[in-house]
Amino acid sequence: MTLAEWHSTLFQFIGIVLSFLALVASIIAVILTYKNLSEMKKQLCEQQKQYFDQNRGNLIFYVQKSITGITHDLIIKNFGNSPAKLLSLKITPDLDWKKAGQSNIDDFNISKLNNIFLAPQQHIGTIFDFSNFNETELDVEICYSTCGQTFTEQYKVDLNYLHKVLSLEPQIQDELS
Known part of the structure; x- marks a missing residue:
């Protein structure tokens, strides 16, 4: 083997090694790019x-003392930033006026709505008299649709706090005439 042939073989070997290293570096770059894109997608x-x-509708059922103090307001409010449609409201035990000592009132059952x-921040409500109501806790299941999706939420409402709260809303004490 002459010196020229030996140099030629050496350069070919170095070229193969460099090509292999470039291939390995390219594969590593592809793997890192894939991981980066996966993280960005996540x-x-x-x-x-x-x-x-943050922007969907969010319907909540809650109970608060009414202004008169005799009855309580049953309210369904959209606390979200998009419109929502109430599909159903189930309250257990049922808020039947007969259980509250009134047998002639049947039109104000909010669970029939x-x-x-x-719309956002809009609410609907009715009243109920809990003074003769024996239950202390309500199981609520509210089903509504907003932004093309349907949500069903379940939670409990403790009625014991109603007798311990004077007011739930801020009031302006000094009004300008």
């Missing part, structure tokens, strides 16, 4: 979910 999905949660459209 973050984008989380941001989309957060955006949806359905297919009610509520």
Whole structure:
């Protein structure tokens, strides 16, 4: 083997090694790029979910003392930033006026409401007299649709706090005439 042939073989070997190293570096770059894109996709999905949660409708049922202090207001309010449609409201035990000592009132049962459209911050309500009502806790299941999705939420409302609260809303004490 002559010196020229030996140099040629050495350069070919060095070229093969460099090509192999470039291939390995390219494969590593592809893997890192894929991981980076996967992480970016995950973050984008989380941001989309957060955006949806911040801007969707959010219907909540709650009870508060009425202004008169004799009855209580039963309210369904959309606390969200998008419209929502009330599909159903189930309250256990049923808020039947007969259980409250009134047998002639049947039209004001809030759990009979359905297919009610509520704009953001809009609410609907009725009244109920809990003075002769024996139950201390309500199981609430509210089903509503907003932004093309349906939500069903379940929670409990403790009625014991109603007798311990004077007012739930801020009031302006000094009004200008």
